[in-house]
Amino acid sequence: MMHRVRGVVVHGKGEPVSVETILVPDPGPGEALVDILTCGVCHTDLAYQQGGINDEYPFLLGHEATGVVAAVGDDVTEVAVGDRVILNWRAVCGQCRACRRGEPQYCFDTHNATQKMTLEDGTVLSPALGIGAFAEKTLVAAGQCTRVSEAADPAAVGLLGCGVMAGIGAAMNTGGVQHGDSVAVIGCGGVGTAAVAGARLAGATTIIAVDIDDDKLARTRNFGATHTINSRNQDPVAAIRELTGGNGADVVIEAVGRPETYEQAFYARDLAGVVVLVGVPTPDMKIELPLLEVFGRGGALKSSWYGDCLPSRDFPMLVQHYLNGNLDLDGFVTERIGIDDVEAAFEKMHTGNVLRSVVEIS
Known part of the structure; x- marks a missing residue:
């Protein structure tokens, strides 16, 4: 089954972003379908728009995200349907030389979803950092999902997905x-x-x-x-x-x-x-x-x-510090915006007055 959802896409270097209908498949083996709650607007997303990462356009932008697992594929044990998760771009393989020597935070073979998200005409999208979370739903490798407490404000803790971490x-x-x-x-x-x-x-x-x-x-x-x-x-x-x-x-x-x-x-x-x-x-x-x-x-x-982080270790620990009042993640949320406001958020980055604009999707 294909899910038709809205997502923020950039088609070429320096072009403005647009909100378009994208097609997201049901998860296959090792994959998870995630309903996105919030996603921070990171400088890395701006770099994708400006051609500073690579030229694999069109990009589905967004990666500092919190969501809820909507479905999982075969053999997924890390998370289950209904889990509140922070997405990450370090889904460790467990087999490379770094993982084998007990240093998975340096994994040399991190992975993403195998299936592709597309535009309605079939054009394959390149998800930012293998995530693509300026969308109502996204498809990721299950290892890119880290379960966290539902008591935490998703807009705040989602920022652990990249810059704050x-x-x-x-x-x-x-x-x-x-x-x-x-x-x-x-x-x-x-x-x-x-x-x-x-x-x-x-x-x-x-x-x-x-x-x-x-x-x-x-x-x-x-x-x-x-x-x-x-x-x-x-x-x-x-x-x-x-x-x-x-x-x-x-x-x-x-x-x-x-x-x-x-x-x-x-x-x-x-x-x-x-x-x-x-x-x-x-x-x-x-x-x-x-x-x-x-x-x-x-x-x-x-x-x-990425702060030499291991998401499965660091995200829950830092979320607990946040809940205990030891870490002010709320202070990083400068504004809460809608999915149609990403281009304006990019413009605000140039002023230096915004720590993070956070897109609230659902």
Whole structure:
């Protein structure tokens, strides 16, 4: 059976999105059909529209989603009909070399639904990050569904599906922030602000937010920043050192993805400290560092992909922290919009005043 539903589609590079009828098949083996409740508007969706991911148009956009399982295919044991789930783009295979060595968060063979969703004329859609959740229903691999409590606001916890998890995980998983650590976060958009929240949740006592926008800096205070630095007005390396006894921070998280801010992160960490790159650079960017400085400072230079998360482990834990009042996911929801408002939400991203617009679908 094919389900006719509305979804947000982009047909070509830079073209405006449109809400169209799409066809979603019943789930086959290992697949799940999900009724979407909410889906956050992420910069990755904008990147798909602008041709920054690949050219496999048309795309069915949306991926930061919460939904309810409507049907499952054969051999599905992870979830059942009626389960409230957050969707993820790391459905681990269980068989690759990372999974076999007990590190499924680095799975090299994550998978998506086998069957394809299409337009009414049969044109195959490419779902964003293998999800495609700006739609009333979507088809995913069952492993892309993580069961969570129905007590949580779906608009808030769905954001764990991408950007918020990336930031929190950069602090807690990749950076390994510990109680009493000092942490600096360079770049305070959605991911950087989530890194601030993750640092507080992990027990850091000095949390320094760095950005060039005073409004963004002020906002980080609500998520746990103890100090803020406007790097237009201050040398951020010197300022971070001054706030950490002249030593530098134990963990510095770069959430911009530019060579100049990465260099700031490198020099702003303490000896044997950790630098985490979670900002996404473009393919042409390069960085040059004195090799002796890399050697002499020790510590670790890490990159963080999806916050090094394991959804089955991290989503329920973070949702419980949210329900217990320890993690303010509600604060990331700037506005709630309809499925017809995605293009306007993309425009608002350019102002920098929106952490997340969230589409409420059902």
